[in-house]
Amino acid sequence: MFIETPWTTLLLVLNLLISGYALLVDPALIDRLAFRPAHILRGREYYRMITAGFVHVGWAHLLFNMITLFFFGRPMEVLLGPVRFLLIYFGAELAAHGFSLWLHRNRPMYAAVGASGAISGLLFGYCLFFPFDRIYLFFFPVGIPAVVFAIGYVVLSIYAVQRGVQDGGIAHEAHLGGALGGLLLTLLLEPQALTIFLRQLGL
Structure with missing residues (x-):
């Protein structure tokens, strides 16, 4: 399993x-690598723009992203x-931080960490190939089709960005930038992705 996906494993x-x-030995490393x-x-x-994706503010943050x-x-x-x-992974991360950089360019104290932007890009790329696969959130027994989750995710992120909300420390603008970046990169790197997506929608 891990041999087939060496880069995901790495x-x-x-x-x-x-x-x-950083969490156990050198907490100051989080600030040194953070997106600022x-x-x-x-x-x-x-x-x-890259190193911020390898540090997390807590074990729950890290565990959720790694799962x-x-x-x-x-x-x-x-x-x-x-x-x-x-x-797609690193392109989505750059898109996430690029969007955040533009939004927070005049906020000298702003900081963010985590791999969420890059992972959001992979998630949205995945939705192009498997739009009806079920996604289960927080062990909720009823799965949500990937395409429905993706639409809801974008709507929520746009709403949160417009209101300037970061509930629970979640940088919604990074999620939105990473998701859109991953989606566009997947379409660019695999032109058949759109055809596959439309075919599964019956179009």
Whole structure:
């Protein structure tokens, strides 16, 4: 299983090691790697656009992201191969942070961490190939079709961004940017994705 998806496995291991080290040994590492618009724009610390995706603010944050990466990253890597998989993952992360950078360019104290943007991109790419697969949230017994979840996800994120809300520390704008980035990259890298999606919708 892990041999078939080496890059998903590596991303899981890196996230667990780096976040685990930061949470247990060196909490200051979270701030040094975090996405901070002021440091990126004024200090030219562009590495933060990537490194922020490898640190998390707590174990629940880390665990939820890694479970999502495990379940959606593996089928995407098998389906698309390692190169396209990595382009979507890191491209979605850059899209997530690029959108956040634009929104929070004048907020010097803003900071964010986590792999949610990159994972959102994989999730939305997955929806193109498997729109009616069931997604189960927080062990809720009734699964939600992937395409319904995706639409609801976008609507909620847009609403939250417009209201400037970050409930529970969730950076909705990063989720939205990553999701749209992953969707567009999947369509670009696999042109048949749209045909597959429309066929499953009966169009």
